[in-house]
Amino acid sequence: MPIYSESFAAAFGLLASSDRDLMEILALSINVSLASLVLSCVIGLPIGAFLAMRHFPMRDFLVGVFNAMMGLPPVVVGLLVYLHLSRSGPFGWLGLLYTPEAMVIAQMILITPIIIALSCQVLEDLHEDYKDFFDSLVVPKRTALLAYVIDARYSLMTVILAGFGRAISEVGAVIIVGGNIDHLTRVMTTAIALETSKGELALALALGFILLAISLAVNFLAQWLKASARRRAYV
Amino acid sequence: MSNQTVMAQRRLMPITVQDITLTLNERTLIDDLSCIIKSDGISVIMGPNGAGKSLFMRCLHGLAKPDMGQILYADAPLDSLIRQQQSLVFQTPTILRRTVLANLLFVARQRGIDDPKISMDYLAQLQLDHLAQHPARLLSGGEKQRLALARALIINPAILFLDEATSNLDPASIETIETNLQSVSKQGMKLILVTHDVGQAKRLADDVLFLHHGKLAEHSPAKSFFQKPKSAAARAYLAGKLVL
Amino acid sequence: MKLSVLFAISAACLATVARADNAILVQSTTSTKNAGLYDYILPVVKADTGITVNVVAVGTGAAIKNAMNCDGDVLLVHSRKREDQFVAAGYAKQRYDVMYNDFVVVGPAGDPAGIAGGTDVTATMVKIADSKSKFASRGDDSGTHSKEKSLWAMAKIDQTASSGEWYRETGSGMGATLNAAVGMGAYALSDRASWGAHANKADFKIMVEGDQRLFNPYGVLLVDSQKCPNVKSREGQIFIDWLISAKGQATIASFKLDGKQLFFPNAE
Numbered sequence: 001m002p003i004y005s006e007s008f009a010a011a012f013g014l015l016a017s018s019d020r021d022l023m024e025i026l027a028l029s030i031n032v033s034l035a036s037l038v039l040s041c042v043i044g045l046p047i048g049a050f051l052a053m054r055h056f057p058m059r060d061f062l063v064g065v066f067n068a069m070m071g072l073p074p075v076v077v078g079l080l081v082y083l084h085l086s087r088s089g090p091f092g093w094l095g096l097l098y099t100p101e102a103m104v105i106a107q108m109i110l111i112t113p114i115i116i117a118l119s120c121q122v123l124e125d126l127h128e129d130y131k132d133f134f135d136s137l138v139v140p141k142r143t144a145l146l147a148y149v150i151d152a153r154y155s156l157m158t159v160i161l162a163g164f165g166r167a168i169s170e171v172g173a174v175i176i177v178g179g180n181i182d183h184l185t186r187v188m189t190t191a192i193a194l195e196t197s198k199g200e201l202a203l204a205l206a207l208g209f210i211l212l213a214i215s216l217a218v219n220f221l222a223q224w225l226k227a228s229a230r231r232r233a234y235v
Numbered sequence: 236m237s238n239q240t241v242m243a244q245r246r247l248m249p250i251t252v253q254d255i256t257l258t259l260n261e262r263t264l265i266d267d268l269s270c271i272i273k274s275d276g277i278s279v280i281m282g283p284n285g286a287g288k289s290l291f292m293r294c295l296h297g298l299a300k301p302d303m304g305q306i307l308y309a310d311a312p313l314d315s316l317i318r319q320q321q322s323l324v325f326q327t328p329t330i331l332r333r334t335v336l337a338n339l340l341f342v343a344r345q346r347g348i349d350d351p352k353i354s355m356d357y358l359a360q361l362q363l364d365h366l367a368q369h370p371a372r373l374l375s376g377g378e379k380q381r382l383a384l385a386r387a388l389i390i391n392p393a394i395l396f397l398d399e400a401t402s403n404l405d406p407a408s409i410e411t412i413e414t415n416l417q418s419v420s421k422q423g424m425k426l427i428l429v430t431h432d433v434g435q436a437k438r439l440a441d442d443v444l445f446l447h448h449g450k451l452a453e454h455s456p457a458k459s460f461f462q463k464p465k466s467a468a469a470r471a472y473l474a475g476k477l478v479l
Numbered sequence: 480m481k482l483s484v485l486f487a488i489s490a491a492c493l494a495t496v497a498r499a500d501n502a503i504l505v506q507s508t509t510s511t512k513n514a515g516l517y518d519y520i521l522p523v524v525k526a527d528t529g530i531t532v533n534v535v536a537v538g539t540g541a542a543i544k545n546a547m548n549c550d551g552d553v554l555l556v557h558s559r560k561r562e563d564q565f566v567a568a569g570y571a572k573q574r575y576d577v578m579y580n581d582f583v584v585v586g587p588a589g590d591p592a593g594i595a596g597g598t599d600v601t602a603t604m605v606k607i608a609d610s611k612s613k614f615a616s617r618g619d620d621s622g623t624h625s626k627e628k629s630l631w632a633m634a635k636i637d638q639t640a641s642s643g644e645w646y647r648e649t650g651s652g653m654g655a656t657l658n659a660a661v662g663m664g665a666y667a668l669s670d671r672a673s674w675g676a677h678a679n680k681a682d683f684k685i686m687v688e689g690d691q692r693l694f695n696p697y698g699v700l701l702v703d704s705q706k707c708p709n710v711k712s713r714e715g716q717i718f719i720d721w722l723i724s725a726k727g728q729a730t731i732a733s734f735k736l737d738g739k740q741l742f743f744p745n746a747e
Binding site: 086088196200 | 535661676679
């Protein structure tokens with residue numbers, strides 16, 4: 001199909017010429033995804049660690065809830081955030097609707113459960129492995145937690161990359177709360193949606209290839225980390 | 236260093252076990268067990284599989300809690316401070332996902348021993364110094380267990396527990412470990428071993444506690460135990476029969 | 480640590496994203512956005528007035544609801560009746576004419592309903608319904624959708640009874656609906672500008688045009704600050720004044736695609 005070659009060529013052309021609009025959109029995509037990832041990790045990793053290390057009556061239920069939340073439909077999250085941030089909503093006074101900050105908030109809601117559920121699983125596996133040894137040594141909880149995080153660093157990095165991958169490829173939430181406004185809230189995914197709706201299919205596909213390249217790079221990095229960890233028997 | 240060990244031992248020994256019972260899922264795993272473990276010599280806990288040996292050791296070290304009865308260390312109940320003067324070498328050691336030296340340093344730092352040279356000395360003692368920068372999880376079974384022993388020894392415990400520590404090892408590793416054990420025992424460290432290796436028990440034991448069905452069948456000096464065991468179960472066990 | 484550096488960089492990046500204080504939010508339609516009108520006139524607006532205009536393009540129905548929720552400063556849509564209702568309900572003090580164009584019926588070159596070249600839109604709708612030829616509707620409560628519904632009503636046809644059969648409601652914007660129409664070889668009603676700008680035409684052509692009833696006027700309204708205290712009334716009014724000024728009107732008129740003018744200014 002000629003559209004493939006047309007799009008590949010367009011993609012290379014855009015990248016080679018550092019097309020200004022493309023660079024702006026790419027930068028915003030990465031910024032929004034990174035910001036939401038960092039915030040999700042700051043919130044999610046401690047919660048994941050807490051759930052991994054402590055057992056209390058509601059624990060299994062909470063872990064189940066976070067696991068289920070990994071499947072939150074982005075468009076529903078977008079709608080809920082939109083309703084809350086709208087001027088007529090409870091947080092309208094913040095004036096956050098149609099801003100990159102709103103997009104970060106929506107993506108945080110989507111990624112944090114992933115970070116919590118997966119980091120909890122990683123740390124729980126390590127906790128099972130190490131707990132008798134740490135118990136015998138009478139290691140304080142904080143030291144134990146630090147040891148888990150250090151020893152699980154490869155697995156945790158894979159979890160973080162998974163979160164980033166989800167953020168950068170998401171479109172349902174950010175288009176609703178961001179409004180896909182030119183030079184303000186337009187990211188790679190919403191730009192692809194826009195170009196598609198304008199019938200500019202080759203350009204949309206070109207942008208799609210660039211986004212695909214980023215997504216694949218992130219996933220390859222995760223795979224390489226896993227393999228390198230296995231090689232050094234850090235698994 | 237050995238003086239400190241002997242002094243610390245005086246504060247912990249003897250271990251007085253009073254009528255401890257542990258039940259799980261309606262099965263009595265430890266049944267009204269009482270004994271006194273004295274400070275001198277190496278005590279070996281023996282018995283057929285499922286007798287409750289490992290569980291008993293875990294109770295002594297505070298990893299398991301009996302439902303009834305108590306364990307006293309020189310008349311004091313087991314607490315966190317007493318536990319920090321003990322080490323336990325597990326049958327399968329937990330190896331941290333780091334280098335050999337880093338594994339040892341982690342443990343050393345827990346007790347405030349920051350000088351890496353001390354750690355290297357302990358590695359040398361167990362012939363692991365050439366593997367210091369090696370990823371620890373890539374070591375052989377014997378090397379891992381020697382590392383576990385180095386970790387146990389570096390904190391200079393008053394009591395060293397070993398739970399079937401040499402069960403899966405090659406004879407060369409077993410010899411290295413037993414040599415180290417005898418050496419630290421002579422320096423005053425109290426050793427308590429669980430083993431099903433009768434030969435090892437004969438080589439190391441000064442007194443034997445024989446467990447059967449969660450009960451203490453007998454507690455005798457090693458010589459008399461091996462020559463003339465008091466219980467029928469022990470006799471059958473030493474004769475190589477299956478003890479049900 | 481690396482994390483805090485990352486966070487700081489991200490925060491800094493987000494902070495520098497253009498968010499001028501003299502920026503206004505316009506709730507508008509997909510037809511004007513897809514045609515490329517805003518890309519053309521907004522830089523001129525910025526140069527003349529210093530105001531940054533941010534446009535959220537959704538269907539007319541959604542745009543009006545958003546404005547009623549106070550999520551916009553200015554409303555630019557094409558549904559006269561609903562614009563008047565907006566004013567009557569007190570959400571705007573008045574409605575300004577700004578520009579118009581017309582609707583066209585587009586369809587596949589094969590023309591299964593035989594409507595090509597017609598000038599009577601009512602007769603066109605009857606032919607499409609009778610031949611049960613596929614028709615792609617916006618189905619999204621937009622200005623275009625309102626116009627389409629009124630045309631069916633004029634032809635006394637109950638098109639929704641055939642929803643899912645030959646009458647396909649996409650529930651989407653103009654561009655997405657045109658993509659769907661082209662994809663399934665269906666007729667569609669589109670504003671001339673969106674059709675002109677749409678890049679994915681395949682073998683489709685304009686089948687019917689020119690009927691008076693296909694007139695498509697756009698109106699612009701400033702959201703009233705009594706209903707919505709957050710509205711940037713001063714900047715919003717400056718934007719509207721620019722649109723209806725001689726300069727604004729001339730700029731709109733000069734917007735051409737393939738040499739053809741797409742929007743015709745008609746402010747008083």
